[in-house]
Amino acid sequence: EVQLAESGGGLVQPGGSLRLSCVGSGFVFSSYSMMWVRQAPGKGLEWISYLSSSMSYISYADSVKGRFTISRDNAKNSLYLQMSSLRAEDTAVYYCAREGFYSALDSWGQGTLVTVSS
Amino acid sequence: QSALTQPPSASGSPGQSVAISCTGTSSDVGSYNYVSWYQQQHPGKAPKLIIYEVTKRPSGVPDRFSGSKSGNTASLTVSGLQAEDEGDYYCSSRAVGYTWVFGGGTRLTVL
Numbered sequence: 179e180v181q182l183a184e185s186g187g188g189l190v191q192p193g194g195s196l197r198l199s200c201v202g203s204g205f206v207f208s209s210y211s212m213m214w215v216r217q218a219p220g221k222g223l224e225w226i227s228y229l230s231s232s233m234s235y236i237s238y239a240d241s242v243k244g245r246f247t248i249s250r251d252n253a254k255n256s257l258y259l260q261m262s263s264l265r266a267e268d269t270a271v272y273y274c275a276r277e278g279f280y281s282a283l284d285s286w287g288q289g290t291l292v293t294v295s296s
Numbered sequence: 297q298s299a300l301t302q303p304p305s306a307s308g309s310p311g312q313s314v315a316i317s318c319t320g321t322s323s324d325v326g327s328y329n330y331v332s333w334y335q336q337q338h339p340g341k342a343p344k345l346i347i348y349e350v351t352k353r354p355s356g357v358p359d360r361f362s363g364s365k366s367g368n369t370a371s372l373t374v375s376g377l378q379a380e381d382e383g384d385y386y387c388s389s390r391a392v393g394y395t396w397v398f399g400g401g402t403r404l405t406v407l
Contacts, residue, residue: 282348
């Protein structure tokens with residue numbers, strides 16, 4: 179069974195930093211491109227970053243570009259999101275997701291909550 | 297990277313059909329057949345893929361769910377509505393440069 183498990187969320191002050199992790203199991207992690215999607219409280223889904231399986235392609239939403247960095251360690255079946263210069267509007271549940279056939283996000287983690295507040 | 301446009305709400309009685317639209321641009325929905333739909337039955341619960349590549353259903357998704365696309369607009373149709381279909385539905389499309397865009401979401405209510 180494919181499973182994704184995020185961790186690393188919590189309360190952080192504006193301007194602070196946080197690193198999220200996502201561990202994959204039940205599939206060959208290194209063969210899949212991965213991404214991060216977030217959902218602010220009471221709001222919709224927002225795609226924020228993508229990293230290809232080969233690590234050749236990286237992309238970010240304009241809202242996080244220059245502040246967030248996506249990375250992966252295939253030996254540890256892990257995806258990361260380094261977040262810096264955090265703002266109140268970054269408060270959200272952050273999901274990692276696997277890119278399946280035809281660019282669909284076919285598996286999602288349970289999410290980790292990041293709260294940016296003083 | 298503007299969000300795709302979905303109606304905020306939709307509703308129907310059990311057994312009826314309801315369609316949810318998703319309007320993008322020629323840079324996303326109009327250029328790619330990589331439109332997918334997700335169901336989120338409870339806020340904070342992980343979304344579930346129900347349609348990919350515009351019309352295809354993953355294994356285990358009932359055939360009551362169907363998708364289509366014309367130009368810059370995609371649609372999800374839920375036929376034979378059931379109580380368990382209530383929830384939020386999001387469309388998504390691949391866009392230029394290995395980016396993705398989601399719709400704002402539609403709350404489906406079964407009356």
